[in-house]
Amino acid sequence: MQVTLLTIMEVILMPIVAFIIGLFMVLMMRKLAARLQRRVGPPLFQPLFDIVKLYGKQTQISHGMIHDIGIIMAVGGYVAAEALLPVPGMDGIAAKGGLITLAYLTMVPSLGLALGVGQCANPNGSIGISRALTSMLAYDIPFIIVIFGVAYQFSSTNLVDIIATQQAGGFSTWGISEMPVLAVAGLFAMHASLGKQPFEIYIAPAEIATGPMVEMGGKFLGGLFVMQSFQLYTASVLYVSLFLGGGENWITFLLKSFGVLAIPVVIAYLFPRYRTDDLVRLVWKWPVMLALIGIAFVMN
Amino acid sequence: MSNTDLSNIEVNQKPVAKRSNPFANVFNELVSFCRSRSMFMLHYCTGCGAIELPPAMTSRFDMERLGIQPMVTPRQADILLITGYVSIKTLKRVILTYEQMGAPKYVIGICSCTVNGGMYWQSYATAKKLDEYIPVDLYIAGCMPRPEAVIEGLQQLMAKIKTDEANSWKKYYEHYDYYLGNQQHLFGNNWQTPTDIIGEAKTYQLEGPNTLGEHTKILESVQRPLEPLEMKL
Amino acid sequence: MNNIAFTVALPLLAAFLLPIISNSSKSAARFIGPFVLLAMLGFSLAYFNMLEHPVAIALGGFRPPLGITFHLDNLSLLMASIIPLIMLVLWPYANIEGYREESLLLLLAGSASGLALSGDLFNIYVFYELLSVASFGLAAANRTGAAFAATFRYLVMSGLGTVLALTGIGLIYTQTGTLNLAHIGLLASQLNNPAGLSAFALIVIGIGVKAEIFPVNGWVPEVYSTASPRISALLAGLISKLAVLVIVRLLVVAYQGPEALTLLLVLGMLGIIWGELSAWRSKDLKRMLSFSSIGQLGMVLVAFSIPGEAGMVAGIAMMLHHLVVKPGLFMLTEHWNGSLNKLAGAAKSSPLAAVLFMLFALSLIGVPPFPGFWAKLLLVTGLVEANTPLYLTALAVLLSATVIEAHYLMHTAIRMYSKGKKKQVKKLHQTPFTLTIISVFAVVLITALITMAPLGNKLQHIAAESSDRALYINTTFAARHTPVRKQISLIKQQSKVQ
Amino acid sequence: MNQLDTLLLISLITALISGLGRRHQLIGWATAILLTVQFLALLSISSLGYGGTVIESAVNLTILGQPLSWRFDGLSWFFALITIGAAMASSFFAAGIWAKKYKKHGGNPGLLQFAMSLNVFTMLVLLASGDLLSLFIGWELVSWASLLLMVLAGGIATQWGLRYIVYATAGAMSILAGIGIIYHLTGSFAYADLAAAASTFSTTHVVVLSLLFIAGFGVKMGLLPFHLWQAGAYAETPGPGSAFLGAISSRMGLYAMLIVVFQLIGLGKMIAVEIPFTFLSLRDLLMWVAAFTIIFPTYTALRQNDARYLLAWHGIGQGGYMMMGLLLLDPVGSAGGLLHVFNYATNQAALFLAITAVVYRTHTADLNRLGGLVNRMPLTFLVLLVGIIGLAGIPPMNGFVSKWLIYRSLIIEGMPLLFVATVIGTLGTILSVYKLIHNTFLGQLRLEHEHIREVPWSMLAPMLVVATIIFITGFMPGLVLDWVASAQAALGFTPLAYTLGGVETARGSLDMIWLCGVLFGGFGVGALLFYGGGNKAKRVHQLDNYAGGHFLTADTRYHYSNNFYAGLMHHIGGWYRGTFKWLESSLISIVSLLSGLTQILFHSYHPALFLLITATLSLYFFIG
Structure with missing residues (x-):
């Protein structure tokens, strides 16, 4: 019983931590972008301001119940996913889910969002979703190969085990030093999954008016901002857990997660975007090839 | 043209009642502060003024440091920037767009054209005074105003928002009949936007004595129904 | 004891008397046919019931191998009972005017029973010729130009076939000096040479014209599609089987060597391929059924080509099954003739007929638990047991052919169940009389389905008996005849060694 | 008469009642209720689902010297549960108001119910099969019963049905060949004999048998490349029927494959090949x-x-x-x-x-x-x-x-x-x-x-x-x-x-x-954030939409x-590329071409010539 209670506490705490870290990740992303463009960039609490403002809108419009539920699922799915992602000192229910579950659980928010957007009856939104799902199909293939490689390498799908194994021998047993090729492919896939340039065809503001977000105002958009911070957090922490030995303590954990996230973000703002079919072609070619080579090394 | 000119009439300013709960007050102030520090703008590039916005956003002047970001749809935006002359056809879209924005929403008229028609003041096809059709919070005059001026204007707006003074959007709900009358005068009596302003005003208790009137009656007589699709079992 | 000869004599006599009687009393003439058939049925059933072991009857008191013998075992008596039965069902009761058809039918019945019962090649030849004559007349009975043309085709082929068969018989006679089947069986070793085998080939091909063996069956589609359905049913259902029976008898008594079996197998296989493929493409029901019966006969032949009892039981099962199903199907074409496309709406017009068609079709395809399945199962197991590349090829051919068969039969069924134009649909109505006839076959089929277990045992018993060469010889030759007796014991030893 | 027999009997009775009363108004409900009774009968042997021992049917037949037997084990019970469950859902769905409309549009709901209950019965017979022969019988019964369901809608559905039955027959023939070979090798159709003899099979036999059975059973599963019939055939079946077929019908292929290939022949040998x-x-x-x-x-x-x-x-x-x-x-x-x-x-x-x-x-x-x-x-x-x-x-x-x-x-x-x-x-x-x-x-x-x-x-x-x-x-x-x-x-x-x-x-x-x-906690948090924070959202009309x-x-x-x-x-x-369709149509073209060639024989003016040719050839075969 004690354990259950503790687990529940962790499950409650982990999303809160994730949200806070996620907000800073959003900030970091925007700051980096600004720096790259030789701007000052937003102030420290800008992500929070945005969210509070959006929730504080006086009039809000909704296109129906599914529109609402979409946002709920988008946020809720990530809240749940965070409980599966171990952080230093807290494992949550990572042992009861594991890597595959996490990979699939992170689809729940996207699909919830997709449902909500569909309900809006806005063609831009639908086009956006169609593109988003297409790019999910594109980047999930290398991603899933990477997951297989890691799970096979550590012969476990339990993230706690995977992290423990990596930490056991220091840097030399980290995923990145044992499977460098897979790590590169994983980074690529992670970048694509973030939906930043050059893989943001489904947002394409000038073309389809931010796609899925086209009808989202007020707290709907606020929910999506929350989701974004969770998304950045999940992606980077998952990568850290798979390849960088997770967090020995909070300092290294934060360093690693922010560091990992910085890479795609820096790359992102140097690029325009790919067309959908180009995106698919690119992602199915390079990261998949890398991942397969990586797998070949792992399987030996 | 409509009988009354509202452009200078202040909104029936219900002073924000200080609530007894100090925490609620703090919360309200926090929200107002956040509103002022996070302004998503939709620049409706009707004319030449639009060209001055990119410099305002990019590295030279960097609006983002003030929390101002461009957005692409009215649903997401707080500020509507009308950057130049508004032809009658464009005006329809401007009104549609304005009505689709979520309140609190602010309108900034950039360039002289939005103030009085500017160099198009003789044109038959141009709406001269923007605030006869939608309430405008702030004009930034000039032909065209430089980015510094734009940012200066935005900062003024920020200050007004912070103190809850930028309430022109309430005017639209409270005097909807007036605005609708002007719009009908220009577009004919069949004029209708997809947004149900009256319903919105009722839902959010933003009605004033002048929300409904003769023009809204005309509207009701010609209106295609706009009730949301209810979920039916 | 010689009552069984009446099954041959009575109908032949009646056939010749019928024209005379009909001159004096038409109503008497109408009754005489069915009456004779009933009598035939009575005789053969009586024997069938009494029969405990096969018997040979020497007619005219001459002992075999000199005299005319009738070989009575379960198989021949079964066929002999089926002949009047099926004739009774297909009898032209509605025909009030003429006597020609009745007369020919009686001739056919008499010669057919003769063929089924005969124990020597000469008699077989004679009855076969009689049978041919009767069937020519019947095929042309409806006197249309097309029927005459088709019958001529039939006649030419059949004539040539007879010549070949006669040559074959002659060859056998030169080799063995006898035409009695049992005696031939005794002297089978003398036939195991090119001349003997050639004789077999000639007889198979000659008789094969009636048995619809590939490729001497060029007359089949023409005749069946122009003759009246009753006649087609008779020819396809009954006569072909009798021809096969002759080949089987020869096979059992004298040709157990692999060469003869291979010939049958190859011809059967080709027959299956040719028949089913042609049926697949045919555009009207009658032709389709005739092609299908070519295919089915091919399967029967393949079955008989399997050595030993397994082949016999499979063959008899296939034969009997086809004998029940095909006449039923042919009777359906009474009103469902012409292009297959015109069948649209047939099921609406006479639903019972459509159901019966489905029943026959399913059994023909070999869908369990219908009798056709058990026959096919026997065939399959037999082929696999034989286990040589050629037999396995035959298995493959058989199974592929079944697929094709399923396709064209179901295609037709689906056409029947699709919507048709009103005018067209009216024409497709089956009369109650035809339906009754078809239902008889269906009832037989369903009875067989229900009594499958005892029927199967009986079938195996029949097959065991009729595939027993020693028994056949032993039956014919009385135990007294010493030299023959020696040979019999020798054969028994041989079979034991095998 | 044990519980298994009772189940099968009830199933048969269901099929018979719904078949005979297919024109009656209440037949839909009657069938649905009878299916529920079947379900209860199945539950009465639910011990099978929890590790119970095999139940043998008391019915035993011997046909043509081959014993036929039926029995239920955990696997059969599992599949039967799904079968009857799916049928119940579809049957209840089809029984009520749906049937009225279906009838109005020219359908016969009673026939649909009959087809479904017949399918259930045949599936149960298949699932209960206790030897290869009864397996094959059950298999064919299922195949043809589902054809009935597929062609009910008429029109295009019949074309799909035809396509299905050709594939199904081909599959069945492949199975029949396999069963024949097993019979040759073991001398019986019994499962036990096969399982015992399987270890002695040569590699060739294992390969041939596996391929024959997998192809045969795979047809029903829609295993590549035998899948082309399935989508259309299921889709064009009247609604509830397609739910039933879609849910379970093709799994019968899996069941049979499990029994024969996995259990009896043994997959272990396939790894070795x-x-x-x-x-x-x-x-x-x-x-x-x-x-x-x-x-x-x-x-x-x-x-x-x-x-x-x-x-x-x-x-x-x-x-x-x-x-x-x-x-x-x-x-x-x-x-x-x-x-x-x-x-x-x-x-x-x-x-x-x-x-x-x-x-x-x-x-x-x-x-x-x-x-x-x-x-x-x-x-x-x-x-x-x-x-x-x-x-x-x-x-x-x-x-x-x-x-x-x-x-x-x-x-x-x-x-x-x-x-x-x-x-x-x-x-x-x-x-x-x-x-x-x-x-x-x-x-x-x-x-x-x-x-x-x-x-x-x-x-x-x-x-x-x-x-x-x-x-x-x-x-x-x-x-x-x-x-x-x-x-x-x-x-x-x-x-x-x-x-x-x-x-x-x-x-x-x-x-x-x-x-x-x-997850639901997360959704709860999301809902709390959504409904608790911010003003209540106003529903708007779908035309109130941003479209530039x-x-x-x-x-x-x-x-x-x-x-x-x-x-x-x-x-x-x-x-x-439509490769499979291309393959299928080329196969049909080949058959068509061949059948055109074969018909030449029957169109020839000189059929007697063939007689002489064949006579000569066969004489050559014997003499030459």
Whole structure:
């Protein structure tokens, strides 16, 4: 019983931590972008301001119940996913889910969002979703190969085990030093999954008016901002857990997660975007090839 | 043209009642502060003024440091920037767009054209005074105003928002009949936007004595129904 | 004891008397046919019931191998009972005017029973010729130009076939000096040479014209599609089987060597391929059924080509099954003739007929638990047991052919169940009389389905008996005849060694 | 007369009653209730689902010297449960108001009920088969009974039915050949003899037999390349019928394959068989067939514009998962495969019923002619949503659990490429089910659908029950894993060690109870944030929509539905070559050509010539 209670506490705490870290990740992303463009960039609490403002809108419009539920699922799915992602000192229910579950659980928010957007009856939104799902199909293939490689390498799908194994021998047993090729492919896939340039065809503001977000105002958009911070957090922490030995303590954990996230973000703002079919072609070619080579090394 | 000119009439300013709960007050102030520090703008590039916005956003002047970001749809935006002359056809879209924005929403008229028609003041096809059709919070005059001026204007707006003074959007709900009358005068009596302003005003208790009137009656007589699709079992 | 000869004599006599009687009393003439058939049925059933072991009857008191013998075992008596039965069902009761058809039918019945019962090649030849004559007349009975043309085709082929068969018989006679089947069986070793085998080939091909063996069956589609359905049913259902029976008898008594079996197998296989493929493409029901019966006969032949009892039981099962199903199907074409496309709406017009068609079709395809399945199962197991590349090829051919068969039969069924134009649909109505006839076959089929277990045992018993060469010889030759007796014991030893 | 006989008897009686009374008004309800009785009879032998011993039927026949016997074990019981369950759902669905409309449009609901109950009976006979012969008999009965169901709709459905029956017959003949060979090798049709003799089979025999049986049973499963018949045949069946067929019919192929190939011949031998010039063993080859069976049909489904076809194509694809799981041969994978049979059946039943409900109201299943129905048919939407989440294999529905087991096993076994292939299939499924729900229920409501209502309760209730089952078995997969484990035991696999919430192993476990708890907790937090924070949202009309300043009107279609994945198709569109269709049509062309050639013989003017030629040839054969 004690354990259950503790687990529940962790499950409650982990999303809160994730949200806070996620907000800073959003900030970091925007700051980096600004720096790259030789701007000052937003102030420290800008992500929070945005969210509070959006929730504080006086009039809000909704296109129906599914529109609402979409946002709920988008946020809720990530809240749940965070409980599966171990952080230093807290494992949550990572042992009861594991890597595959996490990979699939992170689809729940996207699909919830997709449902909500569909309900809006806005063609831009639908086009956006169609593109988003297409790019999910594109980047999930290398991603899933990477997951297989890691799970096979550590012969476990339990993230706690995977992290423990990596930490056991220091840097030399980290995923990145044992499977460098897979790590590169994983980074690529992670970048694509973030939906930043050059893989943001489904947002394409000038073309389809931010796609899925086209009808989202007020707290709907606020929910999506929350989701974004969770998304950045999940992606980077998952990568850290798979390849960088997770967090020995909070300092290294934060360093690693922010560091990992910085890479795609820096790359992102140097690029325009790919067309959908180009995106698919690119992602199915390079990261998949890398991942397969990586797998070949792992399987030996 | 409509009988009354509202452009200078202040909104029936219900002073924000200080609530007894100090925490609620703090919360309200926090929200107002956040509103002022996070302004998503939709620049409706009707004319030449639009060209001055990119410099305002990019590295030279960097609006983002003030929390101002461009957005692409009215649903997401707080500020509507009308950057130049508004032809009658464009005006329809401007009104549609304005009505689709979520309140609190602010309108900034950039360039002289939005103030009085500017160099198009003789044109038959141009709406001269923007605030006869939608309430405008702030004009930034000039032909065209430089980015510094734009940012200066935005900062003024920020200050007004912070103190809850930028309430022109309430005017639209409270005097909807007036605005609708002007719009009908220009577009004919069949004029209708997809947004149900009256319903919105009722839902959010933003009605004033002048929300409904003769023009809204005309509207009701010609209106295609706009009730949301209810979920039916 | 010689009552069984009446099954041959009575109908032949009646056939010749019928024209005379009909001159004096038409109503008497109408009754005489069915009456004779009933009598035939009575005789053969009586024997069938009494029969405990096969018997040979020497007619005219001459002992075999000199005299005319009738070989009575379960198989021949079964066929002999089926002949009047099926004739009774297909009898032209509605025909009030003429006597020609009745007369020919009686001739056919008499010669057919003769063929089924005969124990020597000469008699077989004679009855076969009689049978041919009767069937020519019947095929042309409806006197249309097309029927005459088709019958001529039939006649030419059949004539040539007879010549070949006669040559074959002659060859056998030169080799063995006898035409009695049992005696031939005794002297089978003398036939195991090119001349003997050639004789077999000639007889198979000659008789094969009636048995619809590939490729001497060029007359089949023409005749069946122009003759009246009753006649087609008779020819396809009954006569072909009798021809096969002759080949089987020869096979059992004298040709157990692999060469003869291979010939049958190859011809059967080709027959299956040719028949089913042609049926697949045919555009009207009658032709389709005739092609299908070519295919089915091919399967029967393949079955008989399997050595030993397994082949016999499979063959008899296939034969009997086809004998029940095909006449039923042919009777359906009474009103469902012409292009297959015109069948649209047939099921609406006479639903019972459509159901019966489905029943026959399913059994023909070999869908369990219908009798056709058990026959096919026997065939399959037999082929696999034989286990040589050629037999396995035959298995493959058989199974592929079944697929094709399923396709064209179901295609037709689906056409029947699709919507048709009103005018067209009216024409497709089956009369109650035809339906009754078809239902008889269906009832037989369903009875067989229900009594499958005892029927199967009986079938195996029949097959065991009729595939027993020693028994056949032993039956014919009385135990007294010493030299023959020696040979019999020798054969028994041989079979034991095998 | 034991309980198994009672079950079969009730089933037969159901079929007979619904057949005889097919014109009666109440026959629908009668059939549904009788099916419920069957279900209860099945429950009376539920000990089989919990590791009970085999129940032998008292009926024994001997035909042509071959004994026929029937029996039920854990595997049969598991499949029978799904069969009767699916039939119940469909039957109840079809019994009420649906039937009236169906009748009005020229259908015969009684005949549909009869066809379904006949299918159930034949399936039970197949599932109960106790030797190869009764297996084959049951197999053929099932094949032909489902033909009846498929052609009921008439028109185009009959063409699909014909296609089906040709494939099915080909499959059956392949099986018959296999059974014949076994009979040759063992001298009997009994399972026990086969199992005993299997170890002595030579490699050639193992290969030939496996291929014959897998091809034969694979036809019904829609295993590549024998899948072309399935989608159309299932899709064109009248609504509830397609739910039933889609849910269970093709799994009969899996059942028979499990019995004969997995259990009796033994897959272990297939691992030993190396395919020359490759690295693959026979089992690997089969796994790749399964993988392609997952991928190709799933991506064909992605291109469908008819909801029923889309689902039916998925049915083929999902069969590949089951194959894949079972071919993995370890406790986890095989449990995944078997569990997927159950899960998929519930998903597919729910989906087909929901689509049937949509068709009931809108008269179309064309994905380009629907949209926005969620406001009009919210409960149907809910059912469809639950169904697609399950079908796509996303938590928290049951489809996820079975797929998880398969993935887990693929990782344990170290098969990366197959793993990727499986996931590619899942991703394709996600894409196409989203298209399904988007194009029917989300987006713009068409003018002509403004006034439609939710379907009546007689249709809703079965749908909701199935949806509930999907959720509950997703929440507590242990409920089904009980049955799966005894089915595994019956098959000779090591049963999976499971918990109520899923699987507990040292290095990677799954606990759906926790997972669902956390997920719904998360949704709760999301809801709290959404409804607790900020003003209440006002519902707006669908025309109040941002379209770049454009005024939308109801008479203009702006629902983005056609060519939904345009970008993806731009890239992979060219990969759809229709190879299998091409193969099929070339086969038909060949047959057609050959039959044209064969007919020449019968058109010849000189048939006697052939007689002489043959005579000469055969004389040459003997003399020369």
